[in-house]
Amino acid sequence: MAVADWLAALDRRAALRAKAGLTRRLHPRAAGDDVVDLAGNDYLGLATHPEVVAAAARALSAYGLGATGSRLVRGSTDAHHALEDALAGWLGTDRALVFSSGYLANVGAVRALVRPRTLLVSDAHNHASLIDGCRVSGAETVVTPHADVTAVAAALAAAPGRPAVVVTESVFSVDGDLAPLARLHATAREHGALLLVDDAHALGVTGPAGAGAVAAAGLAGEPDVVLTATLSKALGGAGGVVAGPAEFVRHLVETARTFIYDTALPPAVAAGVHAAVGLARTRDDLRADLSRRAALAVRRLRAAGLDVSTPDAAVVSVTAPGPEAATGWAAACRDRAVAVGCFRPPSTPDSRSRLRLTISAGVSQAEFERALEVIVECAP
Known part of the structure; x- marks a missing residue:
């Protein structure tokens, strides 16, 4: 196959994914942005904890990059x-x-x-x-x-x-x-x-x-x-x-x-x-807070008529009408400074598309409750 044919085939496959609402894009973030992060997996907020950063910095100085x-x-x-x-x-x-x-x-x-x-x-x-x-x-x-x-x-x-x-x-x-x-x-x-x-x-x-x-x-x-x-x-x-x-x-x-x-x-x-x-190992208080917030998210989102999973930890899944609706919903939230996960086939094990919220102790209670309001207001 000629290179031009190969690249054209890749373009056709990309067009088919776009038609199905399955295009994926990278969204770079700046350090210290003001987005409320319900998409990352930093459940306990330890990624930026001073003791964690200091330990990494000491090792970086000792061992190099x-x-x-x-x-x-x-x-x-x-x-x-x-x-x-x-x-x-x-x-x-x-x-x-x-x-x-x-x-x-x-x-x-x-x-x-x-x-x-x-x-x-x-x-x-x-x-x-x-x-x-x-x-x-x-x-x-x-x-x-x-x-x-x-x-x-x-x-x-x-x-x-x-x-x-x-x-x-x-x-x-x-x-x-x-x-x-x-x-x-x-x-x-x-x-x-x-x-x-x-x-x-x-x-x-x-x-x-x-x-x-x-x-x-x-x-x-x-x-x-x-x-x-x-x-x-x-x-x-x-x-x-x-x-x-x-x-x-x-x-x-x-x-x-x-x-x-x-x-x-x-x-x-x-x-x-x-x-x-x-x-x-010592932060049972943060784990209890994650559980309370997960329960709050389920109550608020279900009260708004959304189809929400019952979480056993800190992952809350919200069903979207389809792939395009899921990406549009996530984009609308992002435009209002709330980051949420967007899961579509083939990343999902069934035909359903979802928003996935990962609850983090690094997000303040006020920011978390505002994020829930944004998710409801942006729902398709």
């Missing part, structure tokens, strides 16, 4: 190892391993859990990183209806004697609902399967001392449970973590391509996240 190599070459620093020890202690696992992103952590974890003949049983609402992990692994994958433990049990029962892994989020990223983790674990254990839980939207927000939904379900440290999370949400930084049995973490270090062949997380980020972990 980047890690300068992969973790197995020169990229492992004292900052990385201190963070991993802190995460393992908080999560109640043998060990934790830090990756440069939550996406790479999920892809690496799924792939590392696969053996010959492994069956992966994946929830229909799982995040793209888990879906891609299943695809990259090459293992047979059965996608079960959302949060349907009976369907998971049936999929496992249909593959007796095969190694299997049940793959789920804890708090799902689209609608903010909580997976039935205790029941999923009991079902997986009954069939000799492992349970992989992406705790990204629960870590820091739920559970004892904010240790997440896995800990809240009483599954912390169970030998047949592997936990993943991103460090870019409630901890306000970047990177990802896989936590579980020491034997599995050793296996990751020695075999996970998304760990071995990737430049390490910058030490300054690792140090900042380490400080954030220490703060997050």
